[in-house]
Amino acid sequence: MSTPKQPLSRTFGLRTLAVHAGQAPDITTGATATPIVATSSFAYDDFDAGVRRFNGEQPGFLYSRFANPTVQTFEAKMAALEGAESAVAFSSGSAAVSSTLLGLVSAGDEVIYVGTVYGGTDGILRGLLPRLGIRTIPVPDLASVQAQLSPRTRLIYVETPANPVMGIIDLAEVARIAHEAGILSVADNTFSTPCLTQPLALGIDVVVHSATKYIGGHGDATGGVALGRADLMKTIRSIGMKELGGCMSPHEAFMFIRGLKTLPLRIEAACDNAQQIAAFLHSHPAVERVYYPGLPSHPGHEIARRQMRRFGGILSFEFRGGRAMARLFLDRLQLVTQAVSVGDVDSLACHPASTTHSAVAEAIRLKNGVTEGLVRFSAGIEDPEDLLADVEQALAHASKEV
Ligand SMILES: Cc1ncc(COP(=O)(O)O)c(C=O)c1O
Known part of the structure; x- marks a missing residue:
């Protein structure tokens, strides 16, 4: 079997990336489609190898809630399309949104969100986060953000186009305000997809998606994904997978890999x-x-x-x-x-x-x-x-x- 292909760089066109990025024929069988690795855990050779893998000295999979090869292929493909350093796949878009927010903010922090957002996200922002001691502040437009910034503001959250009235938020301006204030910006890119907008290239720190929508594209799979810098994704993975447990199933990852190609x-x-x-x-x-x-x-x-x-x-x-x-x-x-x-x-x-x-x-x-x-x-x-x-x-x- 040939050696695995190198990951494709962002200099390829989106159609090429959608087909090829993150995957290569399976090294053992030659299968061209990504195998569904349906396993909950991964064996290690002996006691010491287990210790090394768990303490991070030796790379390798451990347990599918933390990481799984099929899911990893989907994450790599998404990262290539969004131009992200890293991606974390979730069981749903709502799991991606809630895990991102819970990963990045703590009690005492404040979150500003602009315009309309998906109803479930509205529930997280108005209900769940305030219950955990995180103040969330809705503002109607970007012009109103500055007046709400405080030393406790940790993050600005936006969705564009926004569900359901297609509100458009200027992402470059969100990024500018956030970076000037030394805080993070998160954008839900579900309605645009990376084919129409790449928020990270406009300076946004984290992109979230309901993969259930265009990414899958056939109405037959539920999932989500967060993308951005590797350090932010490490935190979000740790909270979202290890603690909240909202991992994507390898079967769903296979559906999303297939969906992304078209x-x-x-x-x-x-x-x-x-x-x-x-x-x-x-x-x-x-x-x-x-x-x-x-x-x-x-x-x-x-x-x-x-x-x-x-x-x-x-x-x-x-x-x-x-x-x-x-x-x-x-x-x-x-x-x-x-x-x-x-x-x-x-x-x-x-x-x-x-x-x-x-x-x-x-x-x-x-x-x-x-x-x-x-x-x-x-x-x-x-x-x-x-x-x-x-x-x-x-x-x-x-x-x-x-
Ligand atoms: C913009 C947006 N973000 C997030 C979600 C939540 O995604 P999911 O239904 O996959 O949990 C939705 C669902 O409709 C949505 O429209």
Whole structure:
């Protein structure tokens, strides 16, 4: 068998990295696909080898909760795509977010978070962290951060585009503020993926993802990942794996490795579809407003042009007819599935106020634009004309019934 290939450098294109980075044919069998190493522990040769491995003198795997070869391949591929020194894979995006935050902040610290975030992340920031003595401060925009900085501020957390109204945050500016204050910045890059935005290259310290979305891309695996400097990842791995135990299973890692190979292609198709649907809805009389960073009317359009290669596959829109119209529209869709995830090859649509964001207090929800008329739409990779036809027919029927 040939010697293992060297890790690919970031000078390769994203499509090449997505296919090749982090992996080589299996050294023992020649298998081209990454083997699923389904084992909970790894044998060592003798007593002394065990001691050396446990005290870190000898490299090697010990226990799959700490590290696993299949999971490590996924981590290496993700690190290459995000341009990160290191990555840590988790059992879900929420495990990646909570372990990152619990790894980087302690009781007495303060965390500032900007704009809207995923409902589960909102729960961690409003509920879990304050219970542990960590003050969390929501601010509506970047201009409000400076006034909230204190000697106790440890971290700024952002999500961009933000779930569900596609709020755009200037990542280079987040990094500048954080570095000037000597604190860390964390960005959830789930909606953009490294194909559209690379937050680390803009100065962000840690990137988190729900791999459940575009990274897997087929709606059949749940996972998450954190990426950044090796020292930060060491801390996050130690808390997230050794203590909280939210490790990714090797079976899921295999699914994500496979998913990543087509990520750059899937993203292009999803962006094409989303852009087309956003343009159609933007001029429809039943629609009050469309939230899509690719529309010049979006307040974050100019920043999105600077930091996103394209504008993504997800949009939200608000019906003038409120919840009744949203309900009729969603129930009339035929090709598009009603479901709460995003980033799948299948187009998905949901009503955030009663699903993903139902646990967020109503006043906060409304302030963040999550009204009863809001629908979130994740464009899949179907033919654009078929997708548009489905949206058009659902709108036509719903408009007649409302
Ligand atoms: C932006 C974002 N971050 C994190 C999460 C949590 O990911 P998971 O569902 O994989 O735990 C989600 C889930 O929808 C999300 O949309």
